[in-house]
């Protein structure tokens with residue numbers, strides 16, 4: 001085969017110390033010719049450009065290079081001539097571009113071949129390599145796109161691969177030019193290698209193939225006496241049997257040989273029931289498979305992962321088990337949120353109380369001290385206590401979304417969602433609504449059908465956002481201390497049920513139209529990384545802190561002012577004299593009790609006559625059936641601005657009632673005496689469903705326009721009022 005070599009203006013000299021052909025240019029510099037070979041789109045041209053500093057055209061689609069480009073560089077005193085060849089999938093194929101590459105290989109012009117492999121697609125890239133291996137040319141293997149491979153979790157043992165391919169293996173990123181010097185060093189080293197160290201690798205073919213190969217090989221040796229060694233004749237035999245038309249043409253004069261090859265191919269395909277070409281291909285793929293099993297580890301092997309994914313899905317997406325599992329997971333989420341969250345919440349509570357006491361000691365008595373202690377600290381403190389609950393809840397939601405379970409829920413619930421006139425795709429925005437309705441409403445943009453989108457937008461506010469959670473925790477802790485977790489779970493169930501019911505109502509009566517089917521991608525399950533979970537939760541914590549610093553401070557101060565003024569109130573009783581009288585009671589304990597009671601009454605009357613009291617009382621009649629007091633009315637009103645202010649309002653409103661007991665325990669106690677548990681449950685449902693907050697209203701307006709935003713407010717207020725009324729009326733029958 002060396003006979004095919006063209007020496008193209010180069011003088012060839014044998015040099016014992018190098019063992020290979022040593023070529024020099026006119027400046028007496030050593031010249032090494034390098035050919036870049038490999039599949040289309042594996043980065044040959046990129047590597048060529050990076051090695052040579054020139055700008056060929058690269059593109060992320062196969063077959064950009066059609067002609068051979070050459071570039072000469074000097075590296076460590078050696079002139080290296082690099083040739084960029086068109087991509088080749090297989091040496092036996094017949095397309096024009098592939099022929100150019102094949103002819104170049106046959107010419108054996110290159111001193112060293114650089115076989116570029118797509119490290120992320122080794123199965124395919126190595127097919128060409130198996131053909132190259134049989135040629136026995138000096139080859140350096142380049143695992144290009146190593147960055148992408150690593151991203152896919154692929155690790156390759158270069159040393160093992162190198163010994164199996166019998167040539168150096170290097171990793172590069174041709175896009176960024178990483179690993180270029182190592183490639184050039186390996187090229188020079190390879191060129192220096194003695195010839196007898198470079199030999200072809202024999203692939204183990206099927207025994208029938210081997211028989212045919214030997215037969216053809218024997219004839220070739222007879223026809224080319226003394227011209228070919230064992231390797232060369234075997235290679236030619238292989239190629240002829242594999243159907244290399246170029247070599248068949250070259251051997252055209254040996255009709256005997258051509259006939260033998262044709263017969264052998266025919267017989268093999270008949271006895272095996274598959275073409276001779278695919279028998280060769282099978283052996284090559286088998287070789288690659290075995291090779292890769294040895295040298296490649298995929299951290300998270302896609303195939304194995306898909307298998308695991310499939311088995312998990314058989315359970316999780318089971319027709320009967322799927323939904324109970326889903327409900328079970330949700331229940332577990334809320335139950336553990338409440339039980340686990342209670343500990344850190346307690347620590348924060350203590351911290352807030354200590355801070356408040358500190359501030360109280362430092363500041364002189366007066367309006368400013370009251371503002372700081374009863375307004376700002378009480379308001380913020382009442383809300384900050386709930387940070388742990390929110391973080392734990394979001395830990396679970398992050399886990400569900402990172403593992404791939406959340407995507408399944410869309411699939412799981414799609415059938416059910418359709419019953420409600422909703423799209424499976426509406427589920428993710430709905431779950432996002434548990435966080436905040438504003439981004440969730442924006443996320444409905446993934447739903448193509450405008451009708452289905454509008455429904456998804458309008459029902460989103462019924463999904464209980466995390467800002468509503470503190471109010472539920474406060475109220476269920478106060479009224480249902482033994483079943484607080486379950487109560488919160490129930491609230492979320494009501495939230496979902498209402499959203500679904502509203503969807504049916506809207507799609508059947510208000511926004512008509514058909515539903516269309518869709519394809520849901522189910523990503524493979526993966527273990528969530530610590531980083532992604534931390535990012536998820538961190539964002540929440542940050543949002544929360546920002547919110548506390550902004551809207552809650554403003555809300556608390558506003559409410560505090562409204563309940564402090566006007567100051568000149570005419571009381572129904574002269575409390576001063578009444579208290580003085582109570583102090584004269586002989587029994588000390590009784591006297592103290594009477595004084596406290598009078599003080600509380602006075603405070604109560606003062607607040608009822610404050611601006612806040614007036615506002616609250618003016619709307620309280622609406623809630624006469626439910627049994628909500630004026631403080632509840634105030635909290636409800638404040639929640640229209642932002643849901644998180646509800647608890648802050650309670651913090652400020654009840655702050656003064658309990659001079660002895662402050663903090664969240666005191667708040668719970670005070671509230672628990674204000675109404676019956678049935679009313680409290682009705683209040684929770686009301687707070688869950690009534691008007692969206694201002695930001696959400698704005699989001700609805702942006703997505704659907706003012707009239708739908710107005711519709712949303714009226715619709716939700718009506719629902720909330722009706723539901724809470726029904727709860728109190730029905731509950732009254734039983735309790």
Ligand code: GDP
Nearest residue numbers: 041042043044045046058059060145173174175
């Ligand atoms: P060729 O067909 O073998 O010549 O491949 P090209 O050099 O045209 O490259 C194909 C695409 O792969 C281009 O979009 C390159 O930017 C990109 N590419 C090449 N090498 C790398 C690499 O190491 N890493 C990454 N991420 N992309 C690469």
Ligand code: MG
Nearest residue numbers: 044045064065
């Ligand atoms: Mg190219």
